[in-house]
Amino acid sequence: MTRWINKQKNIIDFTLSSLLRRKGKNTALFFVYMVIVFLLSSVMFFTHALKQEAKIILQSTPDIVVQRNVAGRHDLIPARYAEEIRRIRGVSAATPRLWGYYYDPQSRANFTLMVSESNPLPSGDIMIGSGISRTLKVFQGDMMTFRTFSGDLLTLQVANILSSESELVSSDLILLSEEDFRYLTGMAKEHATDVVVRVKNPKEFKTVAGKIVNLLPDSRPILKDEILRTYDAVFDWRSGMVALVIFISVLAFIIFSWDKASGLSAEERMEIGILKAIGWETADVINMKFWEGTVISLTSFLSGVVLAYVHIFSASAPLFAQVLKGWSILYPSFRLTPFINPYQIATLFFLTVVPYTVATIVPSWRAATVDPDLIMRS
């Protein structure tokens, strides 16, 4: 065993010297390889963590949300629809929900206005999300002015700031009283934005949704399951930007491997010829090339994965924040929970390290099986 270890050490010594002779080329290769692994792992970690967080957080989302559709558009729902839905067997509660959007021309930010049914606020008071507080520098006790639908100004006092722990769901929220909401938006008393439905038995969600559509044909029920599935679809690996990053990374990687697999340089062939001439076995040459591939790919892989972890879970993904932010003024400041598993690392390993190592060995094996005299003469 000790003999085998010493032999491997000697081969690694030789491989490292050989790599250092082409220092510039191999350093560039290492960095590009590492960046590709870093990008792939960052995308994988980020999307998986967001999907997992959404799955946990949105477990307590409403069972069914009923919207009204007019000409293919979401329209205000008559409040009496809630009473009609409540009569359906299996429905435990149906409450009209008041919410909407407000564009603030000064900060150019979009806010989500909402009336809290469970914790109603007195007229004149609002609660704001930490994102609004941070971006607009508005704090507890400050006043905020809004322009109502009729052009009047409405000034409301910030009674409290929503907890920063909940920023991922409440960053842009403004909670206000029903009276202020209706005055601000001009929404009539007999209307609501949508209706939230609670169903006793989770197995009956679909049946109840079907009954709602039959009873109120202009309605569109959205099931809890559909809400949960939305974030799976948004951050699916086949979706938009994610697919683009993966496609570019994989393409760059294919070019790498192709370059390696398509053949050896004259210098590398000569090196193999000399090694064979001085008594190296074919197995030793392949062993040396295996270590050459491993030194580059395994080191880049491990460094890329560790850096991706730091980027996503310790530094809050600064590279992706700009892409996610888009044209938004408000962007939540959040730290993702590291939902990582060995399966992800294994997938990355088999996608990057294995093909590269194989692509390094195959042409070397071909060169190592040829007569050394022929290689050196050619």
Add this chain to the structure above:
Amino acid sequence: MRRSEVYLSCLGFLFLLLASIFFYAHYQRAHAALRLNEMARVVKELELTDLCLFTEARYTRHPSQADLQTPFQDHPMAMEHFPSGSFMKIPGNIGRNTCYDTLDQ
């Protein structure tokens, strides 16, 4: 120290780092329970439906509540123009008779 020993030490250190991120992730997950519970509480209390990730347009702020035609609602020829819209996956059945689930009439 031989070059091979230096390299193998570096490789060992990187493996150690990789193993430690799993332990650290486990530790961080245990401590994130408080934050996740707080968010779940807010979602339940306010009956929220979406994460506050993209606030640039209403259909990106609440993707689960949006119709499939909302990106094109501003004008019959309007194409999707919000950057975060590029994150959304194209519905698998686009171009067929319907883009909705059977319940979404």
